[in-house]
């Protein structure tokens with residue numbers, strides 16, 4: 001589990017991370033979403049002690065990162081998959097990383113197998129594709145058999161098969177009791193396997209909740225245009241259907257188009273239009289982040 005409390009980081013007058021408080025639960029995959037410049041990388045760097053917060057703190061399994069006795073055994077992180085010596089083979093890169101954290105060399109072969117790099121183990125990292133470097137970086141994070149995995153854009157550079165493999169890996173890691181905190185721009189991709197989402201924009205927390213809670217709020221709605229809206233609202237309420245009048249239309253959730261149409265027909269209500277809408281998770285999250293200062297594309301320069 002990761003606990004983030006009041007985390008704040010300012011660069012000059014710019015507040016990059018603004019009083020973030022949230023929890024990342026064990027046995028679940030948590031997606032970390034936000035537009036460019038939202039503060040994701042800064043937050044993740046503060047989680048592993050690479051950037052010092054101005055205020056607030058992060059606890060990993062109850063302990064501040066700097067106080068962990070053997071950090072690599074608690075938190076495995078990949079914040080930049082390019083961070084490896086191009087002249088070293090994958091196996092030697094992992095051996096050196098293991099030695100630095102006093103992890104037995106026997107783990108090297110185990111993690112090479114876990115990420116599917118056994119056959120490329122003696123190739124130099126400099127010859128690797130971005131996808132292979134991502135796998136090697138993940139192998140490095142797994143060396144200490146950590147409780148927590150912290151990954152910044154890990155699917156970057158992976159092909160569709162690689163992305164699926166990564167998704168399955170994260171899910172299996174969480175199913176074994178691990179905590180997975182993974183940032184991504186790919187909302188639809190994350191929503192396929194994340195249990196929870198932490199959404200930030202302009203450094204501020206916008207949401208921290210299960211994916212199902214966000215999708216339920218945006219469930220299918222039936223929209224009816226009718227001159228008899230007040231009577232239709234009463235009839236729907238009598239049948240226990242939650243309905244609202246929005247911009248001169250009646251909006252009903254948790255039912256089907258056919259059911260609403262039947263209610264109107266049975267009561268002789270004149271229906272001018274009847275549509276069914278559903279918003280994707282992506283739509284809802286984009287709406288959430290749109291108002292955050294840094295999300296909107298920069299306005300064109302004024303001359």
Ligand SMILES: Nc1ncnc2c1ncn2[C@@H]1O[C@H](COP(=O)(O)OP(=O)(O)OP(=O)(O)O)[C@@H](O)[C@H]1O
Pocket residue numbers: 011014016034035036037038039040041042043
């Ligand atoms: N070392 C630094 N010095 C000055 N400003 C910084 C520094 N690191 C980050 N920032 C600024 O802090 C804000 C948050 O950046 P950060 O990289 O954390 O965002 P992000 O959500 O990871 O973005 P992206 O998705 O584009 O990687 C940005 O405005 C960025 O320019």
